[in-house]
Amino acid sequence: MNNSDLKYKNYVQILKEELQPAMGCTEPIAIAYAAAKAREILGYTPEKVIVEVSLNIVKNVKSVIVPNTNRLKGIGAATAAGIIAGKSEKRLEVISQVTEEEKQKIKEYLLTIPIEVKLAETPFIFDIQMSVVYKDSYVKVRIVNYHTNIVLIEKDGEILYQKEATVSIEDGLSDKKLLNVKDIIDFANSVDIKDIEGIIGEQIECNSRIAEEGLKNSHGANIGSVILSTYGSDVKIRAKAKAAAGSDARMDGCELPVIIISGSGNQGMTASIPVIEYAKELKVSKEKLYRALVISDLVTIHQKTGIGRLSAYCGVICAGAGSGAGIAYLYGGSYKEIAHTIVNALAIVSGIVCDGAKASCAAKIATAVDAGILGYNMYKEGQQFKAGDGIVTKGVEATISNVGKLAKEGMKETEKEIVRIMIGN
CATH class of the missing domain: 3.30.1330 (60s Ribosomal Protein L30; Chain: A;)
Structure with missing residues (x-):
């Protein structure tokens, strides 16, 4: 993708708009x-x-x-x-x-x-x-x-x-309908690092810091620490634990900032921390890590575009699939590996509900990251979920579209019932 292309500029702008600091x-x-x-x-x-x-x-x-x-x-x-x-x-x-x-x-x-x-x-x-x-x-x-x-x-x-506001349009933000997995990978491979260095560098710094805080001190239900003490410390365990630990700290009122995605700090951490951890394990270059994070971030945003900012569908599921895509890229995966990773991950955990921000978000993050990693390893072993398996259909874009319909339209009544349960009515 050429840096003079409208799509290239749009993708850079989407990253600038969506990857924002929040405390x-x-x-x-x-x-x-x-x-x-x-x-x-x-x-x-x-x-x-x-x-x-x-x-x-x-x-x-x-x-x-x-x-x-x-x-x-x-x-x-x-x-x-x-x-x-x-x-x-x-x-x-x-x-x-x-x-x-x-x-x-x-x-x-x-x-x-x-x-x-x-x-x-x-x-x-x-x-x-x-x-x-x-x-x-x-x-x-x-x-x-x-x-x-x-x-x-x-x-x-x-x-x-x-100013005018439209229910179906996020006025003032870039059009995300241009996003698709094939072009996201093309953009990640061709983007001039100078164009995204500041954004991605801040994401790595902020989100890594709050993950470390979550492991160092007692926060929430300490899901990150429980994972490490129970399951060991190989890279797939560390990837889940550190992402969960960031949420442990954040949901517990930690005063460190995170770099959000699609308006969510939990999604921002889920999309970034596992990819950062795998990059350390694989000893890849800084440039390779940045490109992998671009894939994870944009794949997450792409999925959320059809769902909306808030839903009864847990948003970290999108980010877990995004991080799986980023990890697949770190291992040298191309479109085929990345697309199958996303579909496999969504087939595993789509349907986990969002019942608000709280301590258990950390456990959902660990589950979402695990699905992303499993989705990639399934494909490496020659296994995949196929069209007709539940909401999975032919092609990654069509499957992402199905998830959007499920989350945005299918779960409207679920949303209302969740709130009624939460407030005791």
Whole structure:
């Protein structure tokens, strides 16, 4: 693929847009971002707050610890953190700089100021509306489709900012319909490393650091440490354990940033850490690792394009298949090996549900990575799942399309039932 081609430029731009730094689980951070922006426009600390959110936001915020809050959880905690200590210019690192005094003020604010949470009646899967009030003044900030996509800022009846939003389109982002596995491999083989070095280098640095933190200290259910102590330490075990350990730390409120993919830190770690670990084992060049990560990242994004940012389908399954593709590339695999790896992995674990961000995400990551590795090893041994085996159909693109339909359309009612179970209704 020539670097003057429109598709080449599009692929580079997709990586720049999707591989972003974030501190903490991205849904509570998006709430904190909306709250910080609303408070800044209001000009005062609100004395009343109403937060209206879609079902998926409820699910992904309920059980995860909000960083820099002394281990508080939930929509109210994320809102209070954004109001008291948020810096909206830092976007998904909005509450990365919080003093000890501010942490105490966040707790006091939660205890003294009413923060009303409502379920939004909305066609958008991702929808956050933050309304803040001080005396006779109010501000509304609305985010839809993805975590930093502000579509409305309103103050005291005046529209300060507004843009159109479409349910089926992520307005303002590159068109991902150009992605396909064959072209992703072509792009990875031909990309000028200078064009992606900064993005991929930061991904390696940030995500490796939080994985090491997850293994070094006690976080969540310590899935990474359990895997290592139970199953040994060969490369396939380390790949699963380190990816899981990053999630152990992140879901436990660790204040280290990660480089996200498709709006998810867990997906970002699942797509990157196993590939990094295999690259160390195989002693490949830095350039080979970068190209393998490009494949893993873009294969993950490609799968998520048909699913959407949030779903009842666990997103790390896509990233596990992506990391399997990246590992296949490290071993010298071409389109055929990579395509079969993806299909095999999806056949194994598609259907694992997303029941929100929490400690068990780490175990799901380990399972997804294992499926990616097994998917590749199956093909090496001359084995594969074939068209007609469940949702598997002829060709990797058609199988990815089937998974998208399953996740986006087929699991809509599953999503509602998951939330009803989680909130006890």
